[in-house]
Structures are given as C-alpha cells and as structure tokens.
Amino acid sequence: MYNFTLWDILSNLLLAARWTVLLSAIAFVCGGIAGVLVLLARVAPLRPLQTAMKLYIELFQGTPLLMQLFIVFFALPLTGIETSPWTAAAVALTLFTSAYLAEIWRGCVEAVPRGQWEASASLAMSYGEQMRYVVLPQALRIAVPPTVGFSVQVVKGTAVTSIIGFVEVTKAGTMITNATFQPFLVYGLVGLIYFALCYPLSLSAKALERKLNVAR
Amino acid sequence: MAYRFDFSSLADYTPVLVQGVATTVGLTLIGGVLGVGIGIAGAAARSSGNAPVRFAVGSYVELIRNTPFLVQLFFIFFGLPSLGVRLPEWQAAVLAMVINLGAYATEIIRAGIDATPKGQIEAGASLGMTGPQIFRYIILGPAMGKIWPALTSQIIIVMLGSSVCSQIAVEELSFAANFIQSRNFRPFEVYFLATALYLALAIALRWLLARLGDRMFRGGARV
C-alpha cells in the first residue's frame, strides 16, 4: 500500500479547497445580485409582491439547505438544463444566499428612520429616487458588517454540496479518508482549512461593526 | 416540461416518514436542551472566569462557528475512534449538535449578559449576594429573555442542519427521504414532501419556543 505523507494529504485538500472558494464566491456574488432584486420586491409598495417575497424568504430560511440542494438537483433536469453537481450546487446556494441576504438587508432598510422617507417625499422625490439617493445609501452603510458575517455561512454551506457529489474540500476529505484510513488527521485538516477561510471573515465583520458603532 | 407529480406511491412509506420525523424531533430536543445548557455554562465562564478559561471558551466558540457542522459531525463520528472514542451514530449526531449549538448559544447568551445594566449587579452586590448568586438570580433571567428570539432562531438552524446526519446513517427525516426515493424512484415528490415537513417542524418549533419563552422569561422579555 502506498503511504500518504502529510503533504500529500494537505496538498490534495488545498487543491479541492479552490472549488470551495470558487463556489462560495459565485454563490455570494450571484446571491447578492439576486438578493438585491428580492429585497427591492420585498420592500416595494405592492402588497402581492411583498407577500410573495416574504414566502420566498421563509421557504429558504425554514428548510434545510440539503433539501434545497436535492430539489434543485432533481428539478433542474425537468427544465431541460443539464444538471451536474456543480450547477445544482451553484444554483441552490445562490437561491439560499439571496433569501438570507434579502432578509438581512430588509432589516437595514427598515432601520432607516421614517423621517428620512418623509423628508425626501416632501421634496417631491419619487419612490425610486427616495430609495436610490436617500434610503439605500444609509442602509448600505449598516449592511456591510452583517453581510460580511453572512459570507461565513455561505462558505460553510458549501460543505453540504459534497453530499450531492460536488468535489470540494469536504468531499475530498471523505475520498482521501477512504484511501488513507486516517479520518482524524484528514477531517482535522479539513476543519482547519474551513477555519482559515472563515475566521478572517468573522474577524473583519466584527471589526467593521465596531467601527460602525464608534462612528455613530 | 409537463412534469406530473405523483404522490400516491408515498403512502406506503408513511411509517418510515413518521419515524424520520420522530428522530429529527428527538435529536433536536436533546441537542437543544443540552446545547443551551452548555451555552449558559460557557457564557458564565466567559464573563466571569479567569483568563485561561476565557481563552479556552473563546477558542471553542470561534472554532465551531467557523467550521461547517458536517465536518464537525464527520470528525466526531469518523475521527474520534482513532482516539478510542467510538460512538454509535445517533450519539455522535447528538454530540455534534450539542457542541455546535453550545458554541452559538454561548455567544448569544453572552451578548444578553453584557447588556445587563451595571446598576443591577451593584444592587445585588450591595445586598450581600455572591458572584454566582448574582449571576443565577439577577443576570441570567433577564438576559435569557432578551436573547430568546435569537436563541430560538439558532435552535431552528440546528434542527434544519441535523438533516446532514443522514450522512452517518442516523435515520432521521432526510435519511427517510433518501431511503424512500431509492425504492420508489420519485425523488422529486419525496424531497418535496420532506422539505414541507421540515418547514412545518420549523414553524411548530418557533411557535412552541415563543410560548415557552413567554412563560419562562415573562419579566425579562419586557425589559
């Protein structure tokens, strides 16, 4: 039997971690863009639209990411899109991220005092102008720390995609374990890699929040 | 793409689904109670203990919060046996959930403790209460009341996260779904139903915890 050195294991895990990073980045960026649209619909002065988006958000926040992955994995082929674990993972995580970010950002929009809406309304600004020039710039400022904080959840969420067969760092860990029979070492390293990815994000979220509180 | 839903073949598997739901509820119940217990202990240690204890608790919290639950589960179930700790599936799952929730609960409860007005503590001290007495009788109740909504959300996240325990063959709800779809080949319907059941569980759990919080922390919640 071939003997795996620590470096063999680590280098293979790190190679797989590139996919964790890439998937996280795609989910975060696409989810962020979709999240803005969900947010705008969620706070739009149109009841049916608000309700629909409220349901969308509750659906994703009230069900396991694993089930979302399975459903996307089995639903995409029905729409004629060829499904690989990769596309299913990217689509499911994007939807998941959009729901959570929209909800976080809604809190930020609602934290903007009512007087700001009233003052801009009395200057004859339209709803769109109020949003764009008065409310969103203020909401954006307070949205940065929780948004960075949520990116940690996205990175950790990518681990679940290993279950539908996407080879990122967790799946690579399982494959290497099966070859090396060193689960303690391998999963320990996998954990450390996630920690190395997530902890800096957590720290910066905390630092940003502290900065924001001081500025106020 | 006129897909035809066909839930009829699911009826035969009702007992499997019921058992899956029961297991998920059981895991959540045990994990929730023990996890919140760890959270209270961790928060107490972090706000009063000496520097090494604070550092240890802080490291635990950060380590858990910055790694995926699935990896924690694999580490406990597959990794720990190399140290001679071999746990059955469901015990490994409960342990992972307790450790996971414990870390988040520590952080959440600590935030509630930090928000205690200083005057309350001084009032307790001036009545001759000891540190632990002050924590138990003055700080904890209002702090729990204040953070109960956040803790509720976290418990629900842990419940939903328990779906990955199917990966170590714990026969909870998503395991049941996997099992059924491997038999009847209607994955879409099965996962649809399982997702709906999770949603129902989440809604029920939120309702239940809200009632519970109202009863336990009636005074504290309205500070």
Place this chain on the structure above:
Amino acid sequence: MSLADQSVSPSARPLVKLSNIRKSFGSVEVLKGVDMAVQEGQVVAMIGRSGSGKSTLLRSINGLERIDDGVIEVDGECVDPSQIDLRALRLKVGMVFQQFNLFPHLTAGENVMLALKVVKKQDKAACRAAAEAALSKVGLGHKFDAYPSQLSGGQQQRVAIARSLAMAPKVLLCDEITSALDPELVNEVLSVVRQLAEEGMTLLLVTHEMRFAREVCDSLVFMHGGRIIEHGPPAELFDRPQTPELAQFVGMVEAR
C-alpha cells in the same frame, strides 16, 4: 370662508384651500371636516393641545397623511383621496420637520442640492449656486461642506429650512420646528422664520411658541378635537377667546 379678510382683498383666490378634510386613524377620527384658506403671503399658526389634529392637518397638506375625504388645493394643484401622484403638489409645498430629518450621509450643501438635481434636473452649477444662496440666507453659507453630525441642532434645522427653500415652494409648512431644540438654540431658528415672514413667504406653522405666534403671525387657527373652533388675528384670539376651550388653552399657556 377666508381666515384673514382684513389683510387681503376678499376677491383674491386663496393660495391654500382645504375643504371638508376628514381623516381617521383606525376608529379614531382625528380630522372631522376641516375647512381653511390661506392667502398668498400670509403667516398662519395652528395652535391647540397635542392630539387636537393640528399636526395631522399640516402633514396632510403635502400628502404625508392621506386624507379620507375632502379636497386640498394649493396654487391650482388639487389633491383628493383618490390621488396617488403627489409630485406636483409637493413641488409647491415645502416642509420642515420637528426632528430636522437631514440626510446624514450628505453634507449640508448636498442635502440642499439633492432634490434640485434629481427632481428638478438642474445642472450642477445651477444646483450649487441655488444651494449656496439658500444656505447663506439662513446664515450657514460657511457650512456648505459640513455633515449634519457636525452641526448643532439649530444649525441642522436651518439647513433643513434652506433645503426646502431651495425648491422654491409656494408655501412652507413648519411642524413644531423648535420643539426638539435646546432652549438656547430656539431663537436662531425663529429669527430665520421671522425673516421669511417679512419677505412675504407664505407660512403655515404648528407651534408651541405662543409669543412668536403672537408677534409674527397674521392669523391663528385654534384646533380642538379635530375641528377648527376659532380663528382670527392673534391679539383677538389671545385677548378675547370666544370659546371655553380656547380660554382654557390660553390660560394654560400663559400659566407656564
């Protein structure tokens, strides 16, 4: 029914005309059919206890409160409950708030320029010139680049006045604009309002500053229980109240 027949010829068309304004919050009717008219150049203060409906009435004039019944007419722009687009009305009606409501992410100058740019589509140079003029008018030309958080409450309120004035409204609504200020900052704001009144600006104020109301206003409107129950020149209202409600209110105010 015109409120200030003594100062303007009766034939002149009122600048602001409210007819039978009704408004309820839930089951509570806060405006029970209010009629009122304000001529161009008039300064009118609405007085009354809190809960009398004066703030709600003022806020309905630029559509911040949606009315249930009646018609609001400002310089030919009509608004009734069916109307959704309030832009035309709001271009003619400026408003200053109790809590200033400056945009905290913009400097004083940017606060004034924003609506000129996005609503009136004026070019950059014109916006800047108008903003500088408006800020100088309230004595804050030197604070163009200051953020609201760097200004005192009185200065912030003066910027808010400048922001409204720059839009060249036909009438300016002031909703308890000194109530949130420390006592020593009240006068700097009131003197700006006084100056506007002298220049012929049409002003509608909700205020608790009775001395100011008496000195500066052409006419007072006393509201009670969602109705206007007395109106006329300040001296007349203060010295010869016709209703027990106003007599009690005047007594209460003077006792302070």
